Amino acid sequence: MIKEAKIQSDVIITNQIVDEIRKLLKQYENRSIFVFTDINTTKFCLPIFSDLFKTYPISYFEMEPGEENKSMETVVDMWNFFGDNGADRKSLVIQIGGGLLTDIGGFAASTFKRGMDFVNIPTTLLSQVDASVGGKTGFNFNGLKNEIGVIRQPNRVFIDPIFLKTLESNHIISGYAEMLKHGFIFDKKHLDLLLQTDIVQIDSQDVSSLIKRSIEIKDHFVHIDPNEKGIRKALNFGHTIGHSLESFFISNHVHPQHGYAVAWGMIAELYLSYLRKELPLSQVDHYSNEIIKHFGDLPIKIEKKHYDTLLQWISKDKKNEGKKINFTLLSEIGKYSINEDATQEEILDSIEFLIQKTANNDEI
Numbered sequence: 587m588i589k590e591a592k593i594q595s596d597v598i599i600t601n602q603i604v605d606e607i608r609k610l611l612k613q614y615e616n617r618s619i620f621v622f623t624d625i626n627t628t629k630f631c632l633p634i635f636s637d638l639f640k641t642y643p644i645s646y647f648e649m650e651p652g653e654e655n656k657s658m659e660t661v662v663d664m665w666n667f668f669g670d671n672g673a674d675r676k677s678l679v680i681q682i683g684g685g686l687l688t689d690i691g692g693f694a695a696s697t698f699k700r701g702m703d704f705v706n707i708p709t710t711l712l713s714q715v716d717a718s719v720g721g722k723t724g725f726n727f728n729g730l731k732n733e734i735g736v737i738r739q740p741n742r743v744f745i746d747p748i749f750l751k752t753l754e755s756n757h758i759i760s761g762y763a764e765m766l767k768h769g770f771i772f773d774k775k776h777l778d779l780l781l782q783t784d785i786v787q788i789d790s791q792d793v794s795s796l797i798k799r800s801i802e803i804k805d806h807f808v809h810i811d812p813n814e815k816g817i818r819k820a821l822n823f824g825h826t827i828g829h830s831l832e833s834f835f836i837s838n839h840v841h842p843q844h845g846y847a848v849a850w851g852m853i854a855e856l857y858l859s860y861l862r863k864e865l866p867l868s869q870v871d872h873y874s875n876e877i878i879k880h881f882g883d884l885p886i887k888i889e890k891k892h893y894d895t896l897l898q899w900i901s902k903d904k905k906n907e908g909k910k911i912n913f914t915l916l917s918e919i920g921k922y923s924i925n926e927d928a929t930q931e932e933i934l935d936s937i938e939f940l941i942q943k944t945a946n947n948d949e950i
């Protein structure tokens with residue numbers, strides 16, 4: 587049985603992106619238009635719009651890519667750019683980029699003069715299936731991922747698989763992790779179909795239907811609980827431990843794509859689901875092996891001496907309430923349970939499980 591989930595946000599999946607943006611711009615005649623890109627999307631994605639954009643007076647802002655630039659300094663640069671180029675509350679910001687750009691640009695647009703319209707044109711698989719939908723905007727602070735931010739829905743999201751052709755395979759695989767997550771929490775069929783799919787080689791028609799299903803699942807949670815007071819936390823499966831690994835790697839100058847950290851986080855949280863929710867160990871093993879097939883081993887060796895640091899990152903997760911660490915776990919594949927507690931020992935056991943599953947080589 588297919589579990590019902592419909593896209594209710596303003597998301598357009600198209601293979602005619604230029605025509606869609608032409609229609610959009612007509613609705614913003616005589617307004618000031620801002621286009622945000624990063625140096626990669628300026629080169630690989632912006633040219634598709636050049637004939638259309640040259641007929642409008644557009645102010646272009648380009649940011650440096652890289653997690654280290656998801657920072658307050660970049661937000662300040664964006665605010666200054668708005669101020670210097672006459673932005674007002676009726677302006678429109680068109681964001682062409684991955685999740686990092688749409689998150690931080692969405693924050694700048696949402697806060698300048700208390701909020702301007704912004705639309706997302708996500709160009710990575712991760713941003714198409716996850717980051718650009720749902721309105722989480724923000725930036726990293728004090729080493730913590732997305733520590734500062736607001737939830738504000740983009741006015742529209744335009745998704746065209748054409749942009750995926752510009753990506754290296756590790757970027758595709760990174761987005762694939764969030765799609766697997768959608769399967770884990772809501773739809774075992776979607777998960778199993780994804781695991782049988784070579785996501786790097788798949789043709790655009792087939793990838794469009796997988797993207798659509800992932801967005802349906804994501805939007806199902808967002809629509810019911812836009813401010814993440816309850817069931818939206820399901821979308822954070824794999825992220826409690828995943829974000830702590832990501833912060834740990836980054837603080838050791840290793841920068842895996844976000845989806846890789848989520849994939850490894852999901853392995854640990856599958857094991858935690860076995861400890862806390864009786865998810866069968868045979869399934870934990872099966873799906874962990876499948877994840878490792880696609881994502882490989884941890885990029886640096888994690889040892890007992892790092893456990894305290896990892897626990898500290900976990901203790902700062904946004905889902906926590908006071909001292910209670912809140913995990914999203916699975917009682918079955920396709921069935922989530924939010925606000926699940928775990929002891930320190932159980933958390934470390936699941937990290938041990940992840941380490942055993944991934945035979946990493948390099949010392950820090």
Ligand SMILES: O=C(O)C(=O)C[C@@H](O)[C@H](O)[C@H](O)COP(=O)(O)O
Pocket residue numbers: 716719720722731732764814818819821822825904
């Ligand atoms: O949209 C959501 O809700 C999610 O949790 C989606 C996550 O996949 C995404 O990585 C999100 O940015 C993480 O949010 P955070 O609140 O844990 O920073």
